[in-house]
Amino acid sequence: MNKSGYHIAVVGATGAVGVEILRVLERRGFPVADLKLLASSRSAGKRLAFNGREYVVGELNSAAFADIDYAFFSAGATRSRQFVDAAIQAGAVVVDNSSAFRMRADVPLVVPEVNPRDLQDNKGLIANPNCCAAILAVAIWPLHVAFGIKRIVVSTYQSASGAGAQAMAELEEQVKAYADGQPITHKVFPHQIAFNLFSHNTKVMDNGYNEEENKLVEEIRKMFHAPALPIVPTCIRVPVLRAHSESVVIETERPVSVARAREILSHSAGVKLVDDAPNNHFPMPLEATGDLDVHVGRLRLADADSHSLALFISGDQLLKGAAWNAVQIAEELIKHR
Amino acid sequence: MNKSGYHIAVVGATGAVGVEILRVLERRGFPVADLKLLASSRSAGKRLAFNGREYVVGELNSAAFADIDYAFFSAGATRSRQFVDAAIQAGAVVVDNSSAFRMRADVPLVVPEVNPRDLQDNKGLIANPNCCAAILAVAIWPLHVAFGIKRIVVSTYQSASGAGAQAMAELEEQVKAYADGQPITHKVFPHQIAFNLFSHNTKVMDNGYNEEENKLVEEIRKMFHAPALPIVPTCIRVPVLRAHSESVVIETERPVSVARAREILSHSAGVKLVDDAPNNHFPMPLEATGDLDVHVGRLRLADADSHSLALFISGDQLLKGAAWNAVQIAEELIKHR
Numbered sequence: 001m002n003k004s005g006y007h008i009a010v011v012g013a014t015g016a017v018g019v020e021i022l023r024v025l026e027r028r029g030f031p032v033a034d035l036k037l038l039a040s041s042r043s044a045g046k047r048l049a050f051n052g053r054e055y056v057v058g059e060l061n062s063a064a065f066a067d068i069d070y071a072f073f074s075a076g077a078t079r080s081r082q083f084v085d086a087a088i089q090a091g092a093v094v095v096d097n098s099s100a101f102r103m104r105a106d107v108p109l110v111v112p113e114v115n116p117r118d119l120q121d122n123k124g125l126i127a128n129p130n131c132c133a134a135i136l137a138v139a140i141w142p143l144h145v146a147f148g149i150k151r152i153v154v155s156t157y158q159s160a161s162g163a164g165a166q167a168m169a170e171l172e173e174q175v176k177a178y179a180d181g182q183p184i185t186h187k188v189f190p191h192q193i194a195f196n197l198f199s200h201n202t203k204v205m206d207n208g209y210n211e212e213e214n215k216l217v218e219e220i221r222k223m224f225h226a227p228a229l230p231i232v233p234t235c236i237r238v239p240v241l242r243a244h245s246e247s248v249v250i251e252t253e254r255p256v257s258v259a260r261a262r263e264i265l266s267h268s269a270g271v272k273l274v275d276d277a278p279n280n281h282f283p284m285p286l287e288a289t290g291d292l293d294v295h296v297g298r299l300r301l302a303d304a305d306s307h308s309l310a311l312f313i314s315g316d317q318l319l320k321g322a323a324w325n326a327v328q329i330a331e332e333l334i335k336h337r
Numbered sequence: 338m339n340k341s342g343y344h345i346a347v348v349g350a351t352g353a354v355g356v357e358i359l360r361v362l363e364r365r366g367f368p369v370a371d372l373k374l375l376a377s378s379r380s381a382g383k384r385l386a387f388n389g390r391e392y393v394v395g396e397l398n399s400a401a402f403a404d405i406d407y408a409f410f411s412a413g414a415t416r417s418r419q420f421v422d423a424a425i426q427a428g429a430v431v432v433d434n435s436s437a438f439r440m441r442a443d444v445p446l447v448v449p450e451v452n453p454r455d456l457q458d459n460k461g462l463i464a465n466p467n468c469c470a471a472i473l474a475v476a477i478w479p480l481h482v483a484f485g486i487k488r489i490v491v492s493t494y495q496s497a498s499g500a501g502a503q504a505m506a507e508l509e510e511q512v513k514a515y516a517d518g519q520p521i522t523h524k525v526f527p528h529q530i531a532f533n534l535f536s537h538n539t540k541v542m543d544n545g546y547n548e549e550e551n552k553l554v555e556e557i558r559k560m561f562h563a564p565a566l567p568i569v570p571t572c573i574r575v576p577v578l579r580a581h582s583e584s585v586v587i588e589t590e591r592p593v594s595v596a597r598a599r600e601i602l603s604h605s606a607g608v609k610l611v612d613d614a615p616n617n618h619f620p621m622p623l624e625a626t627g628d629l630d631v632h633v634g635r636l637r638l639a640d641a642d643s644h645s646l647a648l649f650i651s652g653d654q655l656l657k658g659a660a661w662n663a664v665q666i667a668e669e670l671i672k673h674r
Contacts, residue, residue, distance in 0.1 A: 151640075153490045153586050153639075155492035155571075155584035157494070157534055157573065157575065171532075175512050175515065175516055175531075176516040178512065178516075179512055179513040179515075179516035179517070180516070190617055191621060191623070192623060194512075195508075195576065195577050195578045195622075195623065196577060196621055196622055196623040197494055197575060197577060197582060197621065197622060198617075198619065198621045199617065199619040199635055199649060201617060203617070204614035204615075204617065207637070208595065208614075208635075208636070208637025208638065208647075209637060210617075230640050230641075232586050232639040232640065232645075232647055234492075234584040234586075234635070234647060234649060236494065236582075236584065236649075238494065238534060238575050238576070239532065239575070239576050239577070240532050240533060240534060240576070241532045245534060245573075247492035247571040247573065247584075249490050249569050249571075258545065277541035277545075278541075280527055280536065280538065280540070280541065280547075282535065282536040284528060284533055284534065284535045285532075285533055285534060286528070286529060286532065286533040298536055298545075298571070299545070300544070300545025300546060301545065302490075302569040303488075303567050303569065304567075308569075310545075310569055310571060312536060312571060312573075
C-alpha cells in the first residue's frame with residue numbers, strides 16, 4: 001500500500017464505462033496516488049481529465065501493470081481474457097467488468113450490498129456483474145433476506161448506452177434524422193431504436209433465452225448463493241439514452257406486506273425508495289441517471305395470498321450497473337485490508 | 338338494413354381513434370351507404386376524407402342518430418355516457434370504445450377472436466376493450482383454450498399515441514427540441530416521455546394498481562369468462578409513437594410445449610407469429626404499426642416444469658386495440674344478422 005493512496009489502472013479508459021470509472025473515482029474522493037489509463041492502440045494517445053489533471057491514454061499491453069494496486073478492466077471479454085492474468089501476476093487486484101470470468105467458481109462475483117463476504121475468497125480477480133443483474137440484486141436482496149424469494153419474473157427496459165457509447169450516439173442520430181425529416185438508418189443495433197423497442201440484441205441460445213437473459217439468471221443465482229432459484233427474464237431494449245428499468249414480480253416463502261417491504265427498502269443500502277402514488281411519481285430512467293442508488297417503487301401485492309410482490313426499478317447501468325459497483329468493490333477491499 | 342350498405346356514424350371522428358376507424362372502414366371495404374361524422378362543437382365544421390369524398394364533421398347531439406345503423410363512439414367516457422342512450426333509442430347499434438360501459442353486466446365486452454358469442458346478448462350496445470386488454474386477449478386466448486391459463490404476469494411497453502394524438506405530438510416535439518438543443522417541456526404527460534419511461538399516467542387506486550392495470554385485469558377476466566383469473570399487470574409508457582408491446586408469462590393447467598404453442602399461434606385468427614431466433618427478429622412496435630394482426634413471438638418455457646410459457650407481443654393499439662376491433666365487431670354483427 002502506498003501511503004498517499006493507490007496506484008490505479010483503468011483498462012478501456014476511453015469507453016462508456018471507463019469514463020464513468022474516472023468520474024466515480026473523483027466523486028468518491030477515491031485515494032488515487034497514481035493513475036494509468038490504458039486502451040487499445042486505436043485510442044492510445046487520447047487525453048482524459050482526472051481531478052483537474054490531464055492524462056495521456058497509454059496502449060494496453062502485458063507490461064503495463066507494474067506497481068498497479070487496483071486495475072479496473074472494462075474493455076470487453078476478449079481483452080480481459082488476454083490481459084487480466086498479466087495484471088494479477090504483476091500484483092494488481094483486478095476488478096473485471098466483462099463477462100469473461102463471472103461464472104468461474106474461483107472468481108467472486110460481487111455486489112457489495114449483497115455478498116461482500118465473497119470478496120474474502122478472491123485470488124486477485126473479482127468480477128463485476130452484468131448491469132441488469134447488479135441493479136436487480138440491489139433492489140431485491142433485502143426482500144430476499146426478509147421474505148425468502150422463491151421465484152422472480154422480470155422484464156427489462158434497457159437503455160441504448162448499455163450497448164456502449166456508439167449505440168447511444170445511434171439513438172441520438174436517429175432522433176435528429178427524424179426531426180430533420182431525413183431517413184433513419186442503423187448500424188450499431190440490428191433494428192431502428194428511435195421510437196421502437198426490441199428483444200435484446202444478443203444471441204438467442206438453445207434454451208430460448210438470449211445471452212443477456214441467461215447472464216441475468218446465472219449471475220443472480222451466483223450472488224444470492226441460490227443455484228436453483230427460478231428466474232424468468234425478458235430483456236428488451238428501449239429508446240432511452242441511459243439507465244435501465246425493470247418490472248419485477250417476486251414470489252416469497254414467507255408472507256410479505258407492502259408496508260413491511262417499504263420499510264425495509266427505505267433503509268436498505270444502495271436503494272432510493274421512489275414510491276409516491278398520490279403524485280404518480282415512481283422510478284424513471286431520467287431521474288435514476290447519474291444516481292449511485294437504484295430507484296425502487298410501485299410496491300404492491302401481486303397475488304391475493306400475500307406471498308408475492310410487484311415492484312418497478314430504475315438504475316443507472318453505467319454506475320451501479322458498471323463503474324460504481326466496480327469502484328465500490330475496490331473501496332470494500334481497501335476497508336478490509 | 339339498407340340494401341347498398343349501412344348508415345354509419347363515427348362519434349369523435351377527428352380524434353386519433355376516430356380517424357383510424359375511417360381508414361379501417363375503407364381498408365375493409367365496409368359496406369357504407371351513408372356516413373355521418375360527429376364531434377364536439379370545437380371540431381364541428383372540419384372536413385375529413387372517406388373513400389375519396391369529403392365529409393363535414395357535424396356537432397354531436399342527441400338528434401344526430403336518426404337512421405343510423407351502426408354508431409362507433411370514440412369520444413371519451415363522458416361523451417359516451419351522455420349520448421349512447423340517444424343513439425340506441427334512435428335504433429342504432431353502438432360500438433363504444435370508451436371505458437364507460439365495459440364492466441356493465443348487460444353490455445358485452447368483445448374481441449371477436451375471443452368471445453364472439455357474447456355479441457348475441459347485446460341490447461344495442463357493445464363495449465370495445467382497453468387497448469392492452471384487446472392485444473393481450475388475441476395473443477393468449479388460443480393458448481388458454483389449449484393449455485388452460487391459470488395465472489398471467491404482464492408488463493407493458495405502451496406507446497405515446499395510446500394517450501391520444503396530442504400525447505404523440507408531445508413526444509415528437511420533445512424529440513425535436515432535443516435535436517435543436519432546446520429545453521424539453523411537457524404538458525400532456527406528467528413527465529418527459531422522450532428518452533424516458535414511466536408508470537402509466539392514470540390514478541393509482543387503493544389496491545396499488547393504476548386504472549389502466551385494473552382495466553386490463555377486469556376486462557381479460559370478463560372476456561375470458563374467468564372472473565377470478567390471477568393477473569399481475571405493470572403498465573408502463575415508453576417513448577414509442579405507436580403500437581403497444583407486452584412481455585407476458587403465463588402459467589398453465591396443462592403441460593405446454595414451445596413447439597405446440599408455436600403451431601397453435603401460427604394458425605390463430607388475428608395473430609402473426611414473429612419468432613425468428615436465428616435472425617433475432619421478434620415483435621417490434623415499428624413493424625406492428627399499421628397491421629391489423631397482433632405480432633407474437635419469443636416463445637419459450639418459463640420454468641422447468643413445462644407449465645408456463647413466456648412470450649412477447651406487439652400490436653397496433655389504434656387498430657386491434659381500438660378502431661379495428663370496433664369495426665370487426667360491426668362486421669361480426671352483420672355476418673350473423
